[in-house]
Amino acid sequence: MSDDELYQKCLDVLVENDRGSHTIPAPGLYPHQWLWDSCFIAIGQRHYDVTRAQQELKSLLRGQWHNGMLPNMILTRDFIGKQSASFWQSDLSIQSPDDYATSGITQPPMLAEAVVKIGDKLAKDERLTWYKLMYPHILAFHQWLYKERDFDKSGLVSLVHPWESGLDNTPPWMSEIYSHGMPIWIKIIEVTRLDKILTRFRTDTKFALPGERLSTIDGLLLYSMQRKLRRGHYKVNNKKNPTNIAIADINYNCILIRANHHLKTIAKTLNKPLPKNLISQMKKSEESLEQLWDPYTNQYYSKNTNTNKLIKVSSIGALLPLYAGSISRDRAKGLVELLKSNHLFNTDFPVPSVPVNSEWFNERLYWQGPTWINMNWLIIDGLKRYGYIEEAERLSRQSISLVSKSGVSEYFSPRSGRSAGAINFSWTSALTIDLIALNKNS
Ligand code: GLC
Numbered sequence: 001m002s003d004d005e006l007y008q009k010c011l012d013v014l015v016e017n018d019r020g021s022h023t024i025p026a027p028g029l030y031p032h033q034w035l036w037d038s039c040f041i042a043i044g045q046r047h048y049d050v051t052r053a054q055q056e057l058k059s060l061l062r063g064q065w066h067n068g069m070l071p072n073m074i075l076t077r078d079f080i081g082k083q084s085a086s087f088w089q090s091d092l093s094i095q096s097p098d099d100y101a102t103s104g105i106t107q108p109p110m111l112a113e114a115v116v117k118i119g120d121k122l123a124k125d126e127r128l129t130w131y132k133l134m135y136p137h138i139l140a141f142h143q144w145l146y147k148e149r150d151f152d153k154s155g156l157v158s159l160v161h162p163w164e165s166g167l168d169n170t171p172p173w174m175s176e177i178y179s180h181g182m183p184i185w186i187k188i189i190e191v192t193r194l195d196k197i198l199t200r201f202r203t204d205t206k207f208a209l210p211g212e213r214l215s216t217i218d219g220l221l222l223y224s225m226q227r228k229l230r231r232g233h234y235k236v237n238n239k240k241n242p243t244n245i246a247i248a249d250i251n252y253n254c255i256l257i258r259a260n261h262h263l264k265t266i267a268k269t270l271n272k273p274l275p276k277n278l279i280s281q282m283k284k285s286e287e288s289l290e291q292l293w294d295p296y297t298n299q300y301y302s303k304n305t306n307t308n309k310l311i312k313v314s315s316i317g318a319l320l321p322l323y324a325g326s327i328s329r330d331r332a333k334g335l336v337e338l339l340k341s342n343h344l345f346n347t348d349f350p351v352p353s354v355p356v357n358s359e360w361f362n363e364r365l366y367w368q369g370p371t372w373i374n375m376n377w378l379i380i381d382g383l384k385r386y387g388y389i390e391e392a393e394r395l396s397r398q399s400i401s402l403v404s405k406s407g408v409s410e411y412f413s414p415r416s417g418r419s420a421g422a423i424n425f426s427w428t429s430a431l432t433i434d435l436i437a438l439n440k441n442s
Pocket of ligand 1: 168
């Protein structure tokens with residue numbers, strides 16, 4: 001399939017998944033609006049309809065909480081949305097928006113990146129109007145992250161649920177969750193093998209093969225963490241409750257560092273000085289990223305905020321400091337070596353979400369091995385900024401060919417390239433469009 005044909009195919013998927021004000025990630029499996037999905041989607045839409053791309057991001061603002069948090073999901077208003085609303089009960093928090101039911105947790109801060117990428121497509125006046133509209137919302141979100149989630153004032157923000165990382169069952173999170181021990185009711189379900197019966201009632205496996213989704217027990221563990229947060233009305237105070245899992249997630253903090261850079265660009269364009277304390281928090285984030293570096297294995301990891309120990313379980317997060325852009329050239333060189341290593345991240349259809357030498361690696365299991373196009377996009381962007389143009393171009397071509405060969409799917413086997421998860425996935429479409437468009441212009 002030619003790039004033009006693939007571009008059109010991806011555009012058709014986005015039109016199909018368009019729900020007017022926003023785009024769903026995929027029909028059936030993901031019926032709501034998701035935060036970082038919409039950001040990636042808008043990055044693709046800007047190439048063929050910049051007004052629609054702006055609409056995609058404006059629709060995210062409906063869900064913003066009074067305290068600035070952007071929730072990872074804004075729920076639909078239909079029957080399924082009502083079911084999800086009773087699961088989340090966001091109205092338990094006085095901070096939740098008055099007119100929309102949302103989740104009670106957040107997701108990676110890709111908004112500033114998407115806003116700037118759209119800004120690049122606008123004439124100067126329009127760009128100023130666009131930035132003026134979005135700036136206070138991004139500012140409030142970043143301020144909320146530092147106020148509520150920088151528990152030890154280190155500059156690194158902590159997450160309280162793996163859904164916030166966007167990489168739901170990524171090994172560093174699952175290993176921490178396992179080490180906390182299972183709630184007794186899940187233990188009973190496991191011992192009595194009741195999970196086999198519960199599996200029959202799962203709806204997600206109607207849209208993707210069971211071996212490509214979380215196990216029922218893992219799913220229950222994540223649900224039980226959500227229930228705990230709901231019981232606390234989504235007020236997270238780590239000092240009062242250090243038994244809660246809190247992780248300074250490498251993926252998340254790298255995206256925040258890059259988003260801070262974009263927020264600075266927006267503020268500068270508008271001639272609005274950023275609050276002084278925010279500027280020093282931003283600086284601290286960049287410095288503290290080095291706390292996540294392990295000199296023994298030459299890798300970055302996530303950190304358990306309560307124990308202050310690195311979680312030395314590798315994942316694709318190890319490569320994300322390239323995207324953050326704040327690490328030294330030397331460190332970046334080391335990460336490019338990881339990317340090129342056949343024992344780690346270099347496969348026939350890269351980049352695997354877990355290095356292939358990890359005991360966790362499973363080529364079809366969600367965030368425990370498969371290749372995801374949004375991760376490739378972030379790595380490509382980082383490679384370019386560090387001057388690894390050839391490597392970036394190669395990965396970009398490999399990503400486009402993978403989608404062309406296997407379809408616009410949610411994720412792919414890094415070994416065979418076979419598609420996995422949902423089909424007609426929006427961010428795969430949007431970012432493929434972006435990669436094709438960027439290749440044409442380069
Ligand atoms: C899954 C992914 C998450 C994504 C959501 C909707 O939960 O792990 O990153 O935002 O699906 O696509």
